[in-house]
Amino acid sequence: MAKKLTPRAQDYSKWYNELVVSADLAETSAVRGCMVIKPYGYAIWEKMQAELDQMFKETGHQNAYFPLFVPKSLFEAEEKNAEGFAKECAVVTHYRLTNDPDQPGKLQVDPKARLEEELVVRPTSEAIIWNTYKNWIQSYRDLPILLNQWANVVRWEMRTRLFLRTAEFLWQEGHTAHETRKEALAEAKQMNQVYADFVENFMAIPVIQGLKSASERFAGAEETFCIEALMQDGKALQAGTSHFLGQNFAKAFDVKYATKEGGLEYVWATSWGVSTRLMGALIMTHSDDQGLVLPPNLAPIQVVIVPIYKGEEQYAAVCAYAEKIKAQLLQLGLRVKFDDRDNFKPGFKFNEYELKGVPIRLAIGPKDMEKNQVELARRDTKTKQFVEINALEDLLPKLLDEIQQELYQKAKNFREEHITEVDSFDEFKEVLKNKGGFISAHWDGSEETEQKIKEQTKATIRCIPLNQREEAGACVFSGKPSSGRVLFAKAY
Amino acid sequence: MAKKLTPRAQDYSKWYNELVVSADLAETSAVRGCMVIKPYGYAIWEKMQAELDQMFKETGHQNAYFPLFVPKSLFEAEEKNAEGFAKECAVVTHYRLTNDPDQPGKLQVDPKARLEEELVVRPTSEAIIWNTYKNWIQSYRDLPILLNQWANVVRWEMRTRLFLRTAEFLWQEGHTAHETRKEALAEAKQMNQVYADFVENFMAIPVIQGLKSASERFAGAEETFCIEALMQDGKALQAGTSHFLGQNFAKAFDVKYATKEGGLEYVWATSWGVSTRLMGALIMTHSDDQGLVLPPNLAPIQVVIVPIYKGEEQYAAVCAYAEKIKAQLLQLGLRVKFDDRDNFKPGFKFNEYELKGVPIRLAIGPKDMEKNQVELARRDTKTKQFVEINALEDLLPKLLDEIQQELYQKAKNFREEHITEVDSFDEFKEVLKNKGGFISAHWDGSEETEQKIKEQTKATIRCIPLNQREEAGACVFSGKPSSGRVLFAKAY
Numbered sequence: 006m007a008k009k010l011t012p013r014a015q016d017y018s019k020w021y022n023e024l025v026v027s028a029d030l031a032e033t034s035a036v037r038g039c040m041v042i043k044p045y046g047y048a049i050w051e052k053m054q055a056e057l058d059q060m061f062k063e064t065g066h067q068n069a070y071f072p073l074f075v076p077k078s079l080f081e082a083e084e085k086n087a088e089g090f091a092k093e094c095a096v097v098t099h100y101r102l103t104n105d106p107d108q109p110g111k112l113q114v115d116p117k118a119r120l121e122e123e124l125v126v127r128p129t130s131e132a133i134i135w136n137t138y139k140n141w142i143q144s145y146r147d148l149p150i151l152l153n154q155w156a157n158v159v160r161w162e163m164r165t166r167l168f169l170r171t172a173e174f175l176w177q178e179g180h181t182a183h184e185t186r187k188e189a190l191a192e193a194k195q196m197n198q199v200y201a202d203f204v205e206n207f208m209a210i211p212v213i214q215g216l217k218s219a220s221e222r223f224a225g226a227e228e229t230f231c232i233e234a235l236m237q238d239g240k241a242l243q244a245g246t247s248h249f250l251g252q253n254f255a256k257a258f259d260v261k262y263a264t265k266e267g268g269l270e271y272v273w274a275t276s277w278g279v280s281t282r283l284m285g286a287l288i289m290t291h292s293d294d295q296g297l298v299l300p301p302n303l304a305p306i307q308v309v310i311v312p313i314y315k316g317e318e319q320y321a322a323v324c325a326y327a328e329k330i331k332a333q334l335l336q337l338g339l340r341v342k343f344d345d346r347d348n349f350k351p352g353f354k355f356n357e358y359e360l361k362g363v364p365i366r367l368a369i370g371p372k373d374m375e376k377n378q379v380e381l382a383r384r385d386t387k388t389k390q391f392v393e394i395n396a397l398e399d400l401l402p403k404l405l406d407e408i409q410q411e412l413y414q415k416a417k418n419f420r421e422e423h424i425t426e427v428d429s430f431d432e433f434k435e436v437l438k439n440k441g442g443f444i445s446a447h448w449d450g451s452e453e454t455e456q457k458i459k460e461q462t463k464a465t466i467r468c469i470p471l472n473q474r475e476e477a478g479a480c481v482f483s484g485k486p487s488s489g490r491v492l493f494a495k496a497y
Numbered sequence: 498m499a500k501k502l503t504p505r506a507q508d509y510s511k512w513y514n515e516l517v518v519s520a521d522l523a524e525t526s527a528v529r530g531c532m533v534i535k536p537y538g539y540a541i542w543e544k545m546q547a548e549l550d551q552m553f554k555e556t557g558h559q560n561a562y563f564p565l566f567v568p569k570s571l572f573e574a575e576e577k578n579a580e581g582f583a584k585e586c587a588v589v590t591h592y593r594l595t596n597d598p599d600q601p602g603k604l605q606v607d608p609k610a611r612l613e614e615e616l617v618v619r620p621t622s623e624a625i626i627w628n629t630y631k632n633w634i635q636s637y638r639d640l641p642i643l644l645n646q647w648a649n650v651v652r653w654e655m656r657t658r659l660f661l662r663t664a665e666f667l668w669q670e671g672h673t674a675h676e677t678r679k680e681a682l683a684e685a686k687q688m689n690q691v692y693a694d695f696v697e698n699f700m701a702i703p704v705i706q707g708l709k710s711a712s713e714r715f716a717g718a719e720e721t722f723c724i725e726a727l728m729q730d731g732k733a734l735q736a737g738t739s740h741f742l743g744q745n746f747a748k749a750f751d752v753k754y755a756t757k758e759g760g761l762e763y764v765w766a767t768s769w770g771v772s773t774r775l776m777g778a779l780i781m782t783h784s785d786d787q788g789l790v791l792p793p794n795l796a797p798i799q800v801v802i803v804p805i806y807k808g809e810e811q812y813a814a815v816c817a818y819a820e821k822i823k824a825q826l827l828q829l830g831l832r833v834k835f836d837d838r839d840n841f842k843p844g845f846k847f848n849e850y851e852l853k854g855v856p857i858r859l860a861i862g863p864k865d866m867e868k869n870q871v872e873l874a875r876r877d878t879k880t881k882q883f884v885e886i887n888a889l890e891d892l893l894p895k896l897l898d899e900i901q902q903e904l905y906q907k908a909k910n911f912r913e914e915h916i917t918e919v920d921s922f923d924e925f926k927e928v929l930k931n932k933g934g935f936i937s938a939h940w941d942g943s944e945e946t947e948q949k950i951k952e953q954t955k956a957t958i959r960c961i962p963l964n965q966r967e968e969a970g971a972c973v974f975s976g977k978p979s980s981g982r983v984l985f986a987k988a989y
Contacts, residue, residue: 032629034563034564034625034629035564035568035571035625035628035629036564036566036567036568036616036625039564039565039566040564041561041562041563041564041629042561042562043561044559044560044561044644047559047560047561047562048559048560051560067536067539067540068536068539068540068543069533069534069535069536069539070533070534070539070667071526071533072526072527072528072531072532072533072665073531073618073649073651073665074528074531074587074665075528076527076528077594077604077606079527080594080604081602081603081604084602087594087604091593091594091595091596091604092593092594092595093592093593094592094593094594095566095589095591095592095616096589096590096591096592096593096594096606097587097588097589097590097618098588098589098590098591098606099587099588099590100585100586100587100588100653101583101584101585101586101588101653102569102572102579102583102584102586102588102617103583103584104583110573110576111573112569112572112573112579112583114569114588114590114615123606124528124587125594126565126589126618133526133527133528136527137524137526137527137533146840152536156649157565157648157649159565161592161593173564173565173566175562348638
């Protein structure tokens with residue numbers, strides 16, 4: 006805990022990895038690419054879940070649960086989807102272990118217990134869900150279906166990083182079924198807006214809403230909406246996606262409904278998801294060289310109280326005093342911790358709570374008691390002030406709110422400073438190399454150009470912003486005509 | 498929906514299966530033995546989760562998340578545990594699908610993508626968690642560790658039934674690590690008590706707390722505490738278990754801690770879990786031939802309002818009136834639904850909400866409006882009464898509370914009537930055949946006797962009750978001496 010983090014300027018990637026582990030958020034496990042989410046990290050994820058779950062319910066969605074496994078024959082039904090995920094599927098082939106005859110005490114996969122049909126561990130659940138919806142949908146009266154599930158999924162990634170890209174991750178996936186193209190498209194757009202609201206207002210991370218280019222779309226989607234955030238190192242991070250699936254899955258699973266008019270039509274679909282990847286976005290948006298910086302909404306501990314004392318007598322007095330303050334603050338509904346451990350020095354504790362991103366620290370010693378005050382330190386700005394005890398009840402809720410707003414504003418300013426309009430490919434490369442961030446440039450709309458830019462710069466089209474201005478221009482790469490700018494960036 | 502359920506007296510098992518499906522709780526899926534939990538069923542499970550989660554946190558536990566997969570070498574480390582679960586393990590052997598050269602458009606498991614070490618889909622997580630705890634525990638200062646995870650697990654059962662026994666199920670599993678035997682034993686006992694409190698007070702299901710006999714213990718446990726409930730057909734259902742694991746997993750994974758005194762000791766462990774199986778207990782404890790009966794605590798809809806009308810004019814008037822009542826009741830914090838669908842008759846709706854177990858139904862027609870009243874029907878007792886509108890606000894919360902209590906009392910009376918003390922094996926068989934329920938009988942404590950009784954009667958020892966009276970007697974089967982009675986029953 007005492008070891009300092011590698012500074013961001015020196016090695017951003019190393020800083021991130023060290024921070025995730027030393028702030029007790031997550032760690033690697035014995036299973037290749039799978040992480041253990043530690044209690045402190047999981048507590049943050051739970052706050053995200055609770056807020057999102059409420060937002061889904063307020064927009065008319067219900068939760069359900071579908072199987073972890075997808076039989077191979079169902080998985081391959083929607084060909085584009087299957088093709089997109091086939092390369093990273095964990096596959097269950099057997100259903101039993103048995104004693105290894107050659108190694109007493111060891112087990113082997115029982116060759117007699119081979120499954121007739123292999124089961125794919127879900128990388129996403131469209132296939133199993135649409136195979137179920139088939140039985141639920143006969144008429145327009147059965148529509149819309151507006152479901153979500155909280156689940157684990159597995160994508161066998163070759164290069165993994167804690168939270169950002171793991172073989173197993175936790176997420177929610179919404180799957181909806183609609184009568185019309187228009188309604189499904191509106192749903193996909195609405196859920197992308199819900200994600201934007203959540204990430205901006207609750208996580209204090211500014212995002213740009215946009216559409217993915219064809220090559221970056223979800224496999225099986227006709228249109229993918231996304232929210233894109235910008236990390237401190239100038240790389241973009243896709244924070245959530247919402248897909249308009251057209252009738253692709255309805256056709257693959259033969260899901261038709263009787264219309265009001267007596268016809269028979271294929272059903273329209275959407276799916277949308279955010280994952281524990283958001284933890285990565287959270288960390289990389291707000292944190293600094295001292296550790297995590299948490300927006301108060303997401304902080305498992307919003308206020309920590311640290312006693313300063315010498316000897317047992319002072320310890321007892323300061324503790325009694327601090328407990329009273331803690332009780333007061335709990336009554337306000339704040340999440341407060343009083344750290345009364347007597348085997349760690351205050352300096353050690355200060356470092357620990359800085360590392361863990363606790364928004365406000367109150368230190369209390371005998372002198373403070375005399376003066377009816379505490380020393381208040383803000384994690385984000387590292388400013389300190391003395392505050393009268395009586396003023397705490399008024400001050401703290403306001404201050405937490407202020408911190409939440411200021412974190413957002415700071416991240417937004419950074420983001421705004423890092424959207425650069427460029428009009429030549431030289432400039433494109435120069436900005437990408439020396440400044441980073443989003444590059445706003447004209448693109449001719451072809452996959453070929455997109456691919457060449459990617460090959461030469463590693464930058465991809467992050468999105469075609471929903472608020473794109475119409476503006477005639479020439480593609481930054483090919484010079485061909487373009488009607489508006491899109492956002493490029495290197496991305497996580 | 499209009500079809501009647503098979504009566505319980507005719508075929509209890511068929512009644513159960515029909516009820517689960519027709520009340521929209523769950524259904525089978527395309528994956529052998531795996532279920533789809535439908536929104537209405539999942540909403541009930543969410544209420545259980547929320548309450549349990551709070552109880553775990555109030556007893557000092559935090560949530561975390563560990564990998565879905567367990568490498569085979571870790572899985573087999575604790576031999577008894579491995580042996581107990583080996584026969585029902587789903588095993589991932591490959592990490593990629595590829596195009597099937599013989600069948601265009603189809604996929605096959607890529608033979609080149611075989612895992613070096615097979616991964617077991619967790620049937621329970623002791624192995625992966627203790628392999629992690631190994632790195633977290635050095636000294637007594639790192640203890641206790643008090644964690645829980647909400648997760649899916651897979652046990653490849655050959656005979657499955659919705660909620661009661663499924664290949665994949667949802668559960669929570671607590672995993673704690675302690676300095677001493679005494680502390681771990683107290684934790685295991687405490688969590689069994691938490692389960693008993695939850696199931697009795699929140700789910701209105703009376704349970705008996707006890708210890709499992711050696712042969713019924715969790716594989717790898719030194720002692721298994723359990724809560725046993727009694728279903729309406731006279732069969733017992735194990736509703737939750739809490740295991741004292743001794744030092745078995747600490748030894749298997751070499752987890753030692755430095756004691757205060759400077760020694761080095763193996764860590765003591767517990768694990769405890771309840772699952773979606775509780776849904777089965779809920780259904781089979783309270784429901785009747787008309788459908789589900791839900792305790793108000795668990796009811797997604799506590800009060801449903803059904804309008805009675807002829808023609809559009811009456812419909813409009815009744816709806817306006819009902820909406821006002823709904824708004825009032827929502828203000829009380831009740832979960833209220835107003836069913837204003839105009840394409841279903843009241844009788845159809847009445848049946849539907851009976852089937853779905855909604856505790857209170859309010860019907861409102863023009864005559865009721867004139868008299869400022871509603872017709873109130875209780876789902877559990879099927880009694881009806883007219884209630885003045887003004888009295889609803891006072892009455893409903895009290896009535897819901899009363900229903901909750903009465904359901905518990907009714908189930909408890911049934912359970913009490915179905916604990917029969919027997920002193921001979923003939924009586925044992927007679928009671929088991931003609932009355933069912935728990936049989937309280939002396940047992941000589943040997944596995945041999947237990948096994949023979951099971952073979953001859955299909956009854957097993959459900960538990961040695963924690964409140965067992967000391968009473969000298971003779972084993973009902975062997976005649977050998979016994980110091981107290983244990984509970985036998987046929988079980989789910």
